Amino acid sequence: MIRKPFLGEVPEVMDIRTLAKYLGLGRSKIYGLIRLKRIPASRIGRQYRFSKPLVDAWLKEQLIMPLPEQQIPLFRAR
Numbered sequence: 199m200i201r202k203p204f205l206g207e208v209p210e211v212m213d214i215r216t217l218a219k220y221l222g223l224g225r226s227k228i229y230g231l232i233r234l235k236r237i238p239a240s241r242i243g244r245q246y247r248f249s250k251p252l253v254d255a256w257l258k259e260q261l262i263m264p265l266p267e268q269q270i271p272l273f274r275a276r
Contacts, residue, residue, distance in 0.1 A: 212248045220253070 208220055218225045231237040238252040 208250055210250050212250060212253070214246055217248045217253065220250075 209216065212220060214225050214228055218228055221228070228237065232239050232246060237248075238256050239246045239248055241247075
């Protein structure tokens with residue numbers, strides 16, 4: 199299933215449904231990340247809320263990039 203991208207302004211505090219649209223993930227995947235304590239979440243009563251700045255910082259921490267010494271130079275030094 200192809201998920202539609204989030205359109206419009208993203209609120210500063212999101213619920214599960216909004217976060218799922220923002221990240222392009224299913225709600226069950228987000229609940230799994232919460233259970234594993236892998237995503238920043240706040241619990242208010244029986245509901246979860248997510249701070250957009252914290253989620254954005256979490257996304258930046260999840261980047262998969264090669265280490266600098268693993269990069270191949272495009273040009274050789276002469």
